[in-house]
Amino acid sequence: MKIFKSSWGLFVLAFILLFCTNAVVLIGAYTNRAMEATSQTVLTQRELQLPYKNIRENNGMSLRLVYRTLNADTRKGSYHKIPAWLNTAKLNELGFDTNRDLSTARYKKPPTKEVFIVLEYDGEAYQKSLALAKENFVEKEVLFNAKKDDNKTKREYEDARGRLNREQMSESRLFAIDAGLEYEKLRQKYSDKSTYMIVKGLVRLVYQDKIEKEQYASIQQLNIENIYLPYKFKYVLKDITTDNSLNNRLGSAPKYEVEIKYGIRYEPWISSVEII
Amino acid sequence: MEIESGITAQQRTDQIKSFQAELQILKDENIISLLQEQNKAIAKYHQELLANYSLKFDVDTSKNEKQLSLGMKIASFLAALALAFSIFLLFFQFWGDYTQNTQIAILILAPSILLGVTIYLRKQQKGDYYTKISALLAFVTFVLNISMLGQIFNIAPSPNALLVWSLFAFLLAYALNARLLLGVGIIFFSFFLSAKVGVWGGGYWINFSEHPENFFPVAAILFLLSFVNHSKLSSFDIVYRYFSMLLFFLPVLILSNNGLLSYAEMDRQFIQGFYQIVGFSVSAFAIYIGINKGLSELTNMGNVFFVIFLYTKFFNWWWDLMPKYIFFLIIGLSAVFILMILKRFKSKLLKNTHWGLS
Numbered sequence: 193m194k195i196f197k198s199s200w201g202l203f204v205l206a207f208i209l210l211f212c213t214n215a216v217v218l219i220g221a222y223t224n225r226a227m228e229a230t231s232q233t234v235l236t237q238r239e240l241q242l243p244y245k246n247i248r249e250n251n252g253m254s255l256r257l258v259y260r261t262l263n264a265d266t267r268k269g270s271y272h273k274i275p276a277w278l279n280t281a282k283l284n285e286l287g288f289d290t291n292r293d294l295s296t297a298r299y300k301k302p303p304t305k306e307v308f309i310v311l312e313y314d315g316e317a318y319q320k321s322l323a324l325a326k327e328n329f330v331e332k333e334v335l336f337n338a339k340k341d342d343n344k345t346k347r348e349y350e351d352a353r354g355r356l357n358r359e360q361m362s363e364s365r366l367f368a369i370d371a372g373l374e375y376e377k378l379r380q381k382y383s384d385k386s387t388y389m390i391v392k393g394l395v396r397l398v399y400q401d402k403i404e405k406e407q408y409a410s411i412q413q414l415n416i417e418n419i420y421l422p423y424k425f426k427y428v429l430k431d432i433t434t435d436n437s438l439n440n441r442l443g444s445a446p447k448y449e450v451e452i453k454y455g456i457r458y459e460p461w462i463s464s465v466e467i468i
Numbered sequence: 469m470e471i472e473s474g475i476t477a478q479q480r481t482d483q484i485k486s487f488q489a490e491l492q493i494l495k496d497e498n499i500i501s502l503l504q505e506q507n508k509a510i511a512k513y514h515q516e517l518l519a520n521y522s523l524k525f526d527v528d529t530s531k532n533e534k535q536l537s538l539g540m541k542i543a544s545f546l547a548a549l550a551l552a553f554s555i556f557l558l559f560f561q562f563w564g565d566y567t568q569n570t571q572i573a574i575l576i577l578a579p580s581i582l583l584g585v586t587i588y589l590r591k592q593q594k595g596d597y598y599t600k601i602s603a604l605l606a607f608v609t610f611v612l613n614i615s616m617l618g619q620i621f622n623i624a625p626s627p628n629a630l631l632v633w634s635l636f637a638f639l640l641a642y643a644l645n646a647r648l649l650l651g652v653g654i655i656f657f658s659f660f661l662s663a664k665v666g667v668w669g670g671g672y673w674i675n676f677s678e679h680p681e682n683f684f685p686v687a688a689i690l691f692l693l694s695f696v697n698h699s700k701l702s703s704f705d706i707v708y709r710y711f712s713m714l715l716f717f718l719p720v721l722i723l724s725n726n727g728l729l730s731y732a733e734m735d736r737q738f739i740q741g742f743y744q745i746v747g748f749s750v751s752a753f754a755i756y757i758g759i760n761k762g763l764s765e766l767t768n769m770g771n772v773f774f775v776i777f778l779y780t781k782f783f784n785w786w787w788d789l790m791p792k793y794i795f796f797l798i799i800g801l802s803a804v805f806i807l808m809i810l811k812r813f814k815s816k817l818l819k820n821t822h823w824g825l826s
Contacts, residue, residue, distance in 0.1 A: 202643035203587050206636060210583065210610060213632050214576050217614065221621035252563035252619070304672040392624065394672055415624040422620075423567050459622050 224455030230375065231389040231454040233313055236468070237446035239366045240419070242432065253426055254418040255450065255462070258364040259311050261411065262320060273411040274398055275368060280407045286371060286395060290407045302397035304412060308458075310370040310382050311389040317367035325359040328352050361445055368411055371395060375458070391415070392458045416460060419452065425465040476700070477521040481529055484514050544597040545648065551601065552608040559612055571620060575613040582606035590644065603640045603649060610636050627673045630660035645701050654690065654711045661686040669731060680719030681731055687716035706765050713754065713769035720747045721776060725784075747777040759813060771810075778802065 240255040261275035280290050286307050312318075329352040336349035366389075372378045375390055382388035394412040421429070432447050451464040494500050502510075521527045528534040555578075566574065583606045589599040614629050637653030640646065659676070662683045666676035676682050694708035720743050723730055727739030754770030757763065779799065786795055 199590065199643040200587075202639045203583070203590075206583060206639040206643070207580070209632065209636055209639065210576075210579055210613075213614060214617070217617045217621075217623070218572070221617070221623065224621070252560065254619070303670060304675055306672055394674075416622050419622055420620055423564065423571075426564055457624075459624060461622060 220457065221459075224457040224459045225453075225461060227456045229385070229453040230379075230456060230458060231391070232385050232451070233389050234386070234449055234451050235313065235366065236449045237432075238362055239313070239364045240450045240452065242429065253421045253429075255421055257366070257414065257417050257419060257460075259366040259368055259414070260321070260364055261368045262317055273368070274408050275411070277370065278395065278409045278411070282371065283395075283397070283407055283409055286373060288397065288407075288409075304394050304396040306392060306415070307371045307373060307395050308375050308378055308390050309368050309393040309395075309411060309414065310372075310378055311391060312367050312369045312382075313387055313389065314365040315367070315369075315387055317369050318365040321363075321367070322359050325352075325356045329356045368393075389452075389454065390458070391454060391460075415458075419460050419462055421462060421465070425462060428465045428467065477524070478527045481518060481521055481527045484518065485529070488514070540597055544601055548601045548604040548648070551605055555605060555608055556612065559616070563616075568620060572617070575616055578609040579606050579613050582609055586640070586644070599644055600646045600648070603644050603646060607633075607637055607640060607649060607652065625674070627660050627663040627667075630656050630663065634660060641704075642701070647703060647707055650704060650707050651711070654707070658683065658686040658690075658711070658715055661689070678729065679731055680722045680729055683715045683719045687712045687719075690715065709763065709765045710769065713766070713773075717747065717751065717769065717773040720750070721773070721780070724777070725780065744777065744781065747773065751777060775803075775806065 239258055241258055242255065243253065261273045283290050286305055288303065288305065332345070332349040332352040335345045339345045370378065370382070371393075378390050382390070391414055393414040395409050396412040398408050398410045429448060446468060448465060448467050450462055450466075452460050453463050454460045495502075518527075518529055522529060528537050559574075563571070582602055586599055586602040586606055589602055592599075611633055614632065617623070618625065618629070634653045634656035637649045637656060641649035641653055662685075663673040663676040665682040665685055666679060667673050669679060669682065671679070690708050690712035694705045694712065696705075698704040724740055724743035724747050727734075727736040727743070730739045730743075732739055751770045751774035754766045755774065756770075758766030758768075758770055782795070782798060782802070786798070790798075
């Protein structure tokens, strides 16, 4: 091949590579948005959060998609993302060889799979999480009223009150509730596109409950967790940027809502942003 | 003899300079004497050759020039690195203030213009250093181009981006005889291929570094590539060999210390022991082959990794058991022992050369 032997030929190939790659990326992005959206939901600041802090060298902005799970082991808290429904039966359905992995996963690097994950917005899972927080608060309140001088019960009571407050006001209401290998099957089961977002993510085996003989997995990450905020919406949020993370921790109400859509390649984009 | 590339012109120049120095010594020691016409003819021939190379390939004809060239190479490397960082930060600094169409236009135009500048400078021939700086910047902006389009359109990360970047770096490296770009291309290619091997092994591509064995195929491919004819390119074969050895020995070193990272479903100790044996034997074999075939990079990498394997083993065996002064005494004595073996190798080589000459 003569073209590979001359430097001019190689430069021509470099130009072709540059333009073809850009064309493929742009056509892919256009195709994703051209057809009917696969998911279309309006979320709030609770689910789509601003960055923890502004980076001086980067003035572009992305919103972080925050989702939670109702965990198999409640001691591990909701941020470990080890949901109760991601058990042996579900893992077998997702194509994990649990018989083999049960013996090796604990010691080796456990296997990971890309699957579709169903995210439910403000639904049953959130109500359950809210009920748990209320239940916990009532329990601690009873203990506190019985022993008002005890520092430990006082601290636990205040923690429970803070947790309930955050659960009502600022924690994300987006919960991962199911997973599968086929989008269509999941969409048939969860047909409401505004309540159920179906996105791609990674599931990884985590641990084995030897007594129950149950294998659990965690949601390692969603394929896209940071969603770019286009120029036209950036200035809508300009007054909210600085005090975001502190407000969230204190449990203040959300200040904006964002419409998010997922295209046929399951890649999201922000289609509107409004101040509440 | 027609010289076609800068590297062969530089080799020929060095050869002429060595010949001239040796000839002078032979004359001073009265070993030979040439007629005045012969002296003149040789001097004229060499002078014309050197002038021609200097004009065409910008070769270094003296020791001072060579030192200057080295300084220029270091300066151009630093310039390329600093400018690349500067472009990265410049993009990010003003990124959010542009509309989507402007962003796309900037992202596509930046590498295209820099590639055009590279071609223009290449045409000028003389500006070799500037050409390579410009090519590296074209590469950096191409990486920015694809990664930031991915960010704007929220595209899921893909290993194919690594392949495209490596191809772009390879094309520029071969067009400009640029080793730095070749190294960059090799790094991206090794990430791509090991990610693919990870997928074939049943994992997800992002987690490719969790199994060091994913790097073995790429090490083998790079080693084979080093034997493709690269005579017109400066030390490309050596760069390939260095990377192939690195991508083989590093995973072996990791696996010899942590067998859990292996694909093999066997006893951890067995896997570690296996990779320790592989590490010692292949590094020793690399030293042997390197000496026999005159491939210094094989010898060097073999030496370095043999010593690392040895000291890692010493550490595992004795660090907790021995007083530290004895541990370091053993390390010192073993280094002396290795030195003795290498010296014996060297004298054996010299002996062979002597026999060959006589």
